[in-house]
Amino acid sequence: MNLRHLETFKTVAELSSFSKAADVLGVSKGLVSRHIRALESELACRLFFRTTRSVVLTEPGKELFGAAQQIDAISHKAAQSINMLTQDGYGYIRFTAPDALGPIIAETALPAFSKGNPNIHIELDFTTDIKDVEFGESDVALRSQKALPDNLVARDIGALKDILVCSPSLFEKHEIRSSSDLLTAPCLKSSFDTSWNNWTLHSGNGQSVQLTAKGQYSSSSYEGLIALAAGGLGVACIPLALVEKNLSDGSLMRVLPDWFASQHQLHLVYTHQRFYPKKLREFIDAVVAWRNANSIWFIT
Incomplete structure (x- = not known):
């Protein structure tokens, strides 16, 4: 009809x-x-x-x-x-982020957004699958993928700063005073993405060193690598955002503090639309504000 x-x-x-x-x-x-x-x-x-x-x-x-x-x-x-x-500030925002960073954003970025948007429901999904955005399962994602489908927009929010950490007890056994000392020190490896085991280290004075992490232990998650490092089993290359608490409580210490690496260029990913809902624009702004408030976690 x-x-x-x-x-x-x-x-x-x-x-x-x-x-x-x-x-x-x-x-x-x-x-x-x-x-x-x-x-x-x-x-x-x-x-x-x-x-x-x-x-x-x-x-x-x-x-x-x-x-x-x-x-x-x-x-x-x-x-x-x-x-x-x-x-009018109603409805849902479905946000997905890697399980390592997601809880940090939930704790530090979402309270401010929720205060200004009391009627928005937030659904969190901590995963790394890009298809959840491409096929409409999520509204916005925090991702570090280099290649994205054409129908997605990727807003660059910066590269995470990775640092070298180990337990104080390991440092007593293997004093690491220069990058060359890492060649003989036990290192912790990622089994989630083996390319993360190729460390490109940069110093504050512009030097760069490339090496491959070698060691007896590996983990598929940053949480596991942090636990292994805290247990004195090796040197780990971890985003600063994930180990600040460990550095503060003394369970980990920074190795070669003048050096850093970067494995993750972060983007906020969402579908291309002609009109972006107000709630989505404000949520993206809240995550960008979180990034700016924690600029120490990123390479500048």
């Missing part, structure tokens, strides 16, 4: 006049008549009793008019709901 024809029918029924309906709709009386005839032909019934003085609904016409009113109410409700979702 043609919805435009249905709208014409509803207007005629409300005004009990083809002429008045034509004026309200801004069309000719002839077009109004053609819309009604098309509906009557499609439904195989008469919708109006027409005389020179009145236009009255038939029994099928009354049934259709009731349905048209319901459709109109649903349409208005849907438009109102969508407007609330996109403009």
Whole structure:
């Protein structure tokens, strides 16, 4: 059923006049008549009793008019709901981030966003799968992938600063005073992405050194690498953001403090849209504000 024809029918029924309906709709009386005839032909019934003085609904016409009113109410409700979702601070934000960084963002960035957007529901998913954004399962993602599908926007927020850490007890056994000392020290390896075991270290005075981490122990997560390092089992190359607490409580110490590495160029990833909902814009701004407030965690 043609919805435009249905709208014409509803207007005629409300005004009990083809002429008045034509004026309200801004069309000719002839077009109004053609819309009604098309509906009557499609439904195989008469919708109006027409005389020179009145236009009255038939029994099928009354049934259709009731349905048209319901459709109109649903349409208005849907438009109102969508407007609330996109403009008025309602609805959901589905955010995904790596499981190492996600909890930090949840603790430090989301409270401020929630305070300014009390009616927004936040769904968190800590994973590294880029498809969750591409196929609409998440609204925005924090990712470090270098290659992204064409339908996604990647807003660069900077490269995480990785530092070398170990336990105080390991440092007593293997004093590491220069980058060359790492060649004989036990190092901890990533089994999640073996390319992360190729460390490119940069010093504050512009020097660079490349080496491959070698050691007996590996882990698929940063949480595991931190635990292994705290247990005195090797030197780990870890984002500063993840080990600040360990450095503060003394369970880890920084090795070669003038040197750093970077494995992760972070992006906020979301689908390309003609119109971005206000809630999404404000959420992205909140994550960028979190990054700026913690600039020490990033390479500048």
